[in-house]
Amino acid sequence: MGSHLPQSAASREITGDTQFMFQFYKPCFQFYAPNEKILSMSTDNLQRSLIAALQGCPLLFGRLTVQKDKSISLEYDPKNINSPIMETQSVETTYADLMESGFSYALARKLGLDMPIPDGSISQARDTPMLMIKVSYLNDGGVAVFSMSNHVAFDGNAVFSFLAHWAKCNREMAQQQESGIVAVAPPPELQISKASPESSITKALDNAPAEIAVDATKSPAEISAALTRKSGKVCTSVFSIPVICVAQLKQQVVESSVLGEGQWVSTNSVLAAFLAQHLGRANVAGGVFEAGDWTVFQSMDMRRPLGQPLHGLGSPVMLAEYHASYNEIVDDSQLPKLALCVRESIGKYSGEHLRQVMNWMNSSYRRLVTNGVEEPWRHFWFTALDSTRRAVGVSCMNRIPIYDADFGAGYPTMARSFNPRQNYVIVFPGPPATKESLEYEVLHLYISLEQPAMEALVADHRWNQICTLVSEC
Numbered sequence: 001m002g003s004h005l006p007q008s009a010a011s012r013e014i015t016g017d018t019q020f021m022f023q024f025y026k027p028c029f030q031f032y033a034p035n036e037k038i039l040s041m042s043t044d045n046l047q048r049s050l051i052a053a054l055q056g057c058p059l060l061f062g063r064l065t066v067q068k069d070k071s072i073s074l075e076y077d078p079k080n081i082n083s084p085i086m087e088t089q090s091v092e093t094t095y096a097d098l099m100e101s102g103f104s105y106a107l108a109r110k111l112g113l114d115m116p117i118p119d120g121s122i123s124q125a126r127d128t129p130m131l132m133i134k135v136s137y138l139n140d141g142g143v144a145v146f147s148m149s150n151h152v153a154f155d156g157n158a159v160f161s162f163l164a165h166w167a168k169c170n171r172e173m174a175q176q177q178e179s180g181i182v183a184v185a186p187p188p189e190l191q192i193s194k195a196s197p198e199s200s201i202t203k204a205l206d207n208a209p210a211e212i213a214v215d216a217t218k219s220p221a222e223i224s225a226a227l228t229r230k231s232g233k234v235c236t237s238v239f240s241i242p243v244i245c246v247a248q249l250k251q252q253v254v255e256s257s258v259l260g261e262g263q264w265v266s267t268n269s270v271l272a273a274f275l276a277q278h279l280g281r282a283n284v285a286g287g288v289f290e291a292g293d294w295t296v297f298q299s300m301d302m303r304r305p306l307g308q309p310l311h312g313l314g315s316p317v318m319l320a321e322y323h324a325s326y327n328e329i330v331d332d333s334q335l336p337k338l339a340l341c342v343r344e345s346i347g348k349y350s351g352e353h354l355r356q357v358m359n360w361m362n363s364s365y366r367r368l369v370t371n372g373v374e375e376p377w378r379h380f381w382f383t384a385l386d387s388t389r390r391a392v393g394v395s396c397m398n399r400i401p402i403y404d405a406d407f408g409a410g411y412p413t414m415a416r417s418f419n420p421r422q423n424y425v426i427v428f429p430g431p432p433a434t435k436e437s438l439e440y441e442v443l444h445l446y447i448s449l450e451q452p453a454m455e456a457l458v459a460d461h462r463w464n465q466i467c468t469l470v471s472e473c
Contacts, residue, residue, distance in 0.1 A: 023064070023152050025117050025150055026417070027117055027146065027417065028146070028147055028160075028402070028416070029105065029108055029145070029146050029415060030144070030147075030163070030403075030414075031095065031103055031142065031145075031412055031413055031415070032095075032142055032143040032145070032407075032412055032413065033095055033142055034138075034142045035409055035410060037408055037409040038141055038143060040170065040171065040407055041135070041407045041408065041409055043135070045173060045174060046135060046170060049169040049170035049407075050166055052169045052173070053169045059074070059076075059130065059153045060083075060129075060149070060153060061076055061083050061130070062074040062076050062153055063080055063127055064122045064152065066122055069369065070365075072122060074152065074153065083129060084130065084131035084132070084133070085132055088136075088137070089112075089134070090139075091111065091112070091137070091138060092139050093136075094138050095138050095140050095142025096140060098138075099414075102238075105236075106472070113134070115146060115148070117148065122375075130150045130154070131150075132149075133146065133147045134147075145163075145405075147163060155301075156397050156400050160400045160402050161401055163404075164401050164404035164405045166407075168406075171406060171407055171408040174407075202352060202356055204356060204362070204363045205356045205359070205360040210321065210383065211318060212382060214368070214379055216368050216371060216379055227381060227385065229422065231288075231422065232451060233450070234450055235450070235451050236418070236447065237454060237458075237471065237473060238469075238470045239445040239447060239467045239468060240467065240468050240470050241271075241442060241443050241466055241467045242466075243440070246270070246271055246443065252336065253339045258336040259340065264343070265340055265343045266343055268396040268427075269298075269343035270335075272296065272339075273335055273339035275394055275425050276294065276296040276342070276392045276394070277328075277334075277338065278457065278462070279392045279423060279447070279457065280324075280329040280330075281329060281456075281460070282449065282453045282456040283390070283450075283453045283456075284330075285456040286450065286452030286455060288449075288452055291326055291330075293324060293325050294324050294329050295321050295389065295391040295392070296324050297320060297321045297384040298342065298345070298346060298393070298394050299317055299396075300317065300346050301317060302349070303316065305351040306354055316358075318357070319382045319384040319385070320345045320348075320349065321345060321384055322341050322345035324338055387423065392425070393421070393424040394427065395425070395427065397426060397427055398429050398443050400428070402415045403415060403429065411438065413431060415428070416471075416473070417446060418473065419473075427443055427444070427446075428444045430443055430444045445467065
């Protein structure tokens with residue numbers, strides 16, 4: 001199935017890390033233009049190739065289970081009634097209609113090309129499949145593939161690697177049909193061995209880490225309300241930024257006098273700093289927030305510093321924070337310093353510290369259970385996601401294989417996802433520059449802001465010199 005797909009879990013128990021805090025479904029559309037090979041994506045072909053692709057991928061046959069001691073585990077059962085599903089439909093909408101709208105996610109949703117997104121509750125009564133797919137055959141021969149998976153089982157990189165693998169299975173089956181040879185193996189009886197718990201002598205932190213909070217005195221609904229800014233209309237738009245411009249921004253940082261001996265910055269940290277400056281200024285210019293310091297945070301995969309398998313269960317995540325001064329946000333010349341500080345905010349996390357954080361979460365979780373708190377996993381949250389404060393978040397997913405899924409009719413010409421979090425940016429690769437290559441020349445920035453801030457961003461001359469509005473979601 002390929003080395004990029006997780007075949008076993010790093011840990012069955014997910015209460016020992018931040019994984020359960022990311023218990024949500026990530027949706028995505030992949031659009032395929034009409035062409036002479038589109039018949040390779042027939043319903044029969046896709047159904048049979050999906051069965052083949054699911055072989056050896058037990059994570060997608062799992063279900064989240066709350067044990068008697070209130071711990072959460074991912075249970076595997078190939079006969080699970082909530083196993084992966086695929087729906088198909090034919091619609092009057094055309095590929096040309098979608099292209100004219102800039103492949104708007106909102107339009108695709110309005111036209112019924114998507115599926116209802118589960119709220120992520122962990123409950124046997126409301127159990128949902130780990131993977132859900134809906135294929136829409138458009139009236140002019142195009143195809144829209146909607147997919148979503150539970151982030152606990154599959155993170156973004158894993159799910160798009162799986163979709164690319166499914167596409168490869170379909171492509172090979174289509175070639176077999178042309179030669180008169182069709183061989184589709186039945187789903188196997190998947191045998192999963194329980195991972196042994198990791199032994200660790202690391203102590204838990206005495207106090208809560210700055211990045212994570214827990215509160216047993218409020219209900220989950222009260223916690224959510226306290227962390228949610230009472231705002232007006234929130235707008236989500238997709239912008240493009242040329243890869244060459246990102247490289248120029250990085251070169252600007254490298255050539256500055258900010259970097260000392262042995263210091264370095266990544267492309268992602270430079271991009272995060274650039275986005276933090278412009279989104280922070282847009283919020284102030286639009287009157288959404290008053291001028292002041294800002295928190296800049298990035299999502300960080302904890303598996304590498306923890307020494308965990310990189311292709312195992314989901315990805316335990318930390319939101320690495322840096323508290324930037326107002327001057328670092330409003331002054332363009334401060335970009336090099338801000339980029340360095342953002343990069344170092346991730347580099348400061350050692351495996352030892354992260355294990356202490358995870359042990360603190362375990363001990364706090366056990367206290368909630370002992371005190372009879374219902375749904376204890378819903379009483380933790382990342383402090384960075386408090387939308388009532390000045391904070392900008394960036395998740396760089398520009399290396400995930402979102403355009404690799406060639407089912408036999410070519411690569412998708414466009415992909416669209418959804419970003420529901422205010423003042424949060426998800427970075428995806430843009431579409432391939434040519435039909436024959438997966439190389440891309442732009443990145444797509446999914447940005448959600450309150451309407452006055454979005455209007456200020458779109459009117460920002462400096463922003464428009466580099467970024468282009470692609471679509472309103």
